Amino acid sequence: xxxxxxxxxxxxxxxxxxxxxxxxxxxxxxxxxRVMNAVKPLHNFLQNKWYFDELYDATVINGSKAFAxxxxxxxxxxxxxxxxxxxxxxVFVSFLVGKFDDYVVDGAVxxxxxxxxxxxxxxxxxxxxxxxxxxxxxxxxxxxxxxxKAF
Amino acid sequence: MGFVDSHILSLMTFLPVLGAAVLLCVPKGKDxxxxxxxxxxxxxxxxxxxxxxxxxxxxxxxxxxxSQFQFVEHYLWIPSINVEYFLGADGISMPMLILTALxxxxxxxxxxxxxxxxxxxxxxxxxxxxGMMGVFAxxxxxxxxxxxxxxxLPMYFLIGIWGGPRKEYxxxxxxxxxxxxxxxxxxxLLALYFNTTNPETGGHTFNLLHYMAQGTHNAWLKGFDVRxxxxxxxxxxxxxxxxxxxxxxxxxxxxxxxxxxISVILAGVLLKMGTYGLMRISFPIFPDVTIWxxxxxxxxxxxxxxYGALCAMAQSDLKKMVAYSxxxxxxxxxxxxxxxxxxxxxxxxxxxxxxxxxxxxxxFLVGVVYDRAHxxxxxxxxxxxxxxxxxxxxxxxxxxxxxxxxxxxxFIAEQMVFLGSFGVLxxxxxxxxxxIIFVAAFHLWALQRVFLGxxxxxxxxxxxxxxxxxxCLAPLGILVMAVGVWPMPLLNLLNASAVRLVDLVKAVI
Numbered sequence: 094x095x096x097x098x099x100x101x102x103x104x105x106x107x108x109x110x111x112x113x114x115x116x117x118x119x120x121x122x123x124x125x126x127r128v129m130n131a132v133k134p135l136h137n138f139l140q141n142k143w144y145f146d147e148l149y150d151a152t153v154i155n156g157s158k159a160f161a162x163x164x165x166x167x168x169x170x171x172x173x174x175x176x177x178x179x180x181x182x183x184v185f186v187s188f189l190v191g192k193f194d195d196y197v198v199d200g201a202v203x204x205x206x207x208x209x210x211x212x213x214x215x216x217x218x219x220x221x222x223x224x225x226x227x228x229x230x231x232x233x234x235x236x237x238x239x240x241x242k243a244f
Numbered sequence: 245m246g247f248v249d250s251h252i253l254s255l256m257t258f259l260p261v262l263g264a265a266v267l268l269c270v271p272k273g274k275d276x277x278x279x280x281x282x283x284x285x286x287x288x289x290x291x292x293x294x295x296x297x298x299x300x301x302x303x304x305x306x307x308x309x310x311s312q313f314q315f316v317e318h319y320l321w322i323p324s325i326n327v328e329y330f331l332g333a334d335g336i337s338m339p340m341l342i343l344t345a346l347x348x349x350x351x352x353x354x355x356x357x358x359x360x361x362x363x364x365x366x367x368x369x370x371x372x373x374x375g376m377m378g379v380f381a382x383x384x385x386x387x388x389x390x391x392x393x394x395x396x397l398p399m400y401f402l403i404g405i406w407g408g409p410r411k412e413y414x415x416x417x418x419x420x421x422x423x424x425x426x427x428x429x430x431x432x433l434l435a436l437y438f439n440t441t442n443p444e445t446g447g448h449t450f451n452l453l454h455y456m457a458q459g460t461h462n463a464w465l466k467g468f469d470v471r472x473x474x475x476x477x478x479x480x481x482x483x484x485x486x487x488x489x490x491x492x493x494x495x496x497x498x499x500x501x502x503x504x505x506i507s508v509i510l511a512g513v514l515l516k517m518g519t520y521g522l523m524r525i526s527f528p529i530f531p532d533v534t535i536w537x538x539x540x541x542x543x544x545x546x547x548x549x550x551y552g553a554l555c556a557m558a559q560s561d562l563k564k565m566v567a568y569s570x571x572x573x574x575x576x577x578x579x580x581x582x583x584x585x586x587x588x589x590x591x592x593x594x595x596x597x598x599x600x601x602x603x604x605x606x607x608f609l610v611g612v613v614y615d616r617a618h619x620x621x622x623x624x625x626x627x628x629x630x631x632x633x634x635x636x637x638x639x640x641x642x643x644x645x646x647x648x649x650x651x652x653x654x655f656i657a658e659q660m661v662f663l664g665s666f667g668v669l670x671x672x673x674x675x676x677x678x679x680i681i682f683v684a685a686f687h688l689w690a691l692q693r694v695f696l697g698x699x700x701x702x703x704x705x706x707x708x709x710x711x712x713x714x715x716c717l718a719p720l721g722i723l724v725m726a727v728g729v730w731p732m733p734l735l736n737l738l739n740a741s742a743v744r745l746v747d748l749v750k751a752v753i
Contacts, residue, residue, distance in 0.1 A: 157685065161554040161686075164551060165554070173493035176417075176421070180417075
């Protein structure tokens with residue numbers, strides 16, 4: 094039966110271990126330091142639990158941390174970068190629209206105003222207040238109408 | 245008590261803003277009077293919420309049947325365009341109404357430490373409560389939209405005036421981002437209004453329940469392309485609020501810059517408006533499109549869970565870590581909803597409630613240490629457990645609740661989501677379950693770095709958590725435990741509606 098093999102072998106290994114401990118530490122037949130020095134690399138390996146903690150640190154833990162840092166960088170610079178880019182684009186477009194509004198739309202409004210002022214300052218020269226100027230224009234106008242009617 | 249009973253939702257909604265009006269009349273300098281008026285104005289809705297809890301008939305499902313809504317108030321508000329003042333509660337809104345009342349009250353108490361412009365602060369927080377309550381109580385889309393926008397304005401000022409160093413940036417980002425979503429919602433609202441007819445009056449309508457009866461839709465609105473477009477418009481509007489990847493980047497900024505109590509409200513209540521909107525509006529009005537979008541929604545949910553957890557792990561600021569943990573947890577809500585099973589939907593509702601409690605605790609706790617140390621760098625502490633054992637116990641409790649330890653509300657909710665979605669969305673659930681490892685990892689890692697290890701001598705005399713702070717945390721902790729150990733009462737509250745909602749969506753197959 095497999096069960097009994099397992100039982101006997103584990104009891105045997107356990108007993109052997111207990112016996113060995115007696116041999117080394119109670120009877121003093123074997124010097125543990127000499128054994129340790131003889132198999133130094135193996136001793137280190139076992140002492141450090143097969144370096145499992147270091148292995149986990151190097152792979153799973155640092156890997157996860159690095160991946161997390163990478164994603165956080167992606168989140169801050171790419172995803173949020175895109176959001177900020179849209180915002181900056183909005184600001185830029187609004188800047189252009191603002192300039193357009195200043196120079197073109199409001200320019201047209203101001204243009205009408207300055208055209209009115211300019212036109213007024215030109216036309217006011219006609220308002221001389223001198224009667225013979227008006228009579229002259231009146232006569233000229235009548236002449237023009239007469240000529241148009243004639244032809 | 246007749247008036248109170250027949251207008252309970254209106255009172256819950258408008259008592260806070262009434263309180264705000266009262267405290268505006270208090271002369272300058274009487275900050276304590278202002279604080280206590282604000283506390284009273286937010287405590288009354290909580291009392292009414294308890295009343296709701298006991299008065300609510302758990303056998304009525306609501307969702308799409310007007311007669312099965314409870315505490316209904318239905319009047320014509322703007323007759324010329326058929327806007328209705330239509331409030332009512334069902335199993336979808338009940339947990340949210342209770343949560344809002346509780347979190348708002350605790351947030352006001354938690355804000356007693358604010359000394360700068362107390363009157364304005366308290367008035368805005370009360371206005372915010374009105375907006376939130378209104379969103380969860382409204383059954384008319386126009387009314388819903390009004391409350392949705394009402395809530396935006398106080399939030400902008402609360403972050404922008406009382407926030408941290410980058411408050412202006414965070415406030416305007418929050419406002420514009422949410423507004424961009426609201427505009428899409430507004431377009432969908434207009435499209436729905438002009439293409440549906442109220443079967444009772446023959447006019448156009450904003451009544452959400454009419455929208456859910458597919459017969460009210462005209463031929464244009466029945467076109468699948470149109471429906472997909474409208475669904476997407478609403479979905480993006482709500483996804484920004486949840487927030488779902490890739491619309492989530494306003495959240496870390498807003499949460500980190502907002503004052504403690506405002507972060508609590510933001511994470512505890514505001515995020516739920518997104519998923520609530522999907523349940524209340526998107527799913528029942530567009531069931532066919534919902535089914536079409538199951539896989540993309542599940543993908544977004546899983547991305548939120550894993551991506552949020554990994555981003556949280558990489559943060560060096562404790563508050564930012566908690567903010568990203570919200571992204572992760574809201575992913576569970578999305579996954580549960582996407583499954584379209586009664587268990588998944590109920591799990592999503594449970595998770596909304598549970599996350600509201602847990603994240604409120606987390607933000608309160610981050611605020612506690614920030615008030616004392618004036619920074620939140622995870623690596624800037626160390627060994628605090630020896631100095632502030634009570635605080636450490638509260639943080640450990642909240643962290644374990646947040647990572648889903650059995651016996652606490654998060655575990656129940658997440659398990660329901662997993663159980664409800666495993667049958668239909670198996671690969672997604674497996675990835676999401678693996679994501680839980682990262683959720684646990686960043687919590688434990690932060691716990692270790694802040695509270696364990698050698699004591700950082702700079703904080704050898706750190707002040708222990710005080711009575712007012714414990715007062716804010718204890719009710720949340722008790723509820724987290726209560727729901728975790730005995731979830732039936734809460735489950736019964738929302739179950740009938742979750743089942744009805746799933747039936748309603750599935751009915752189109």
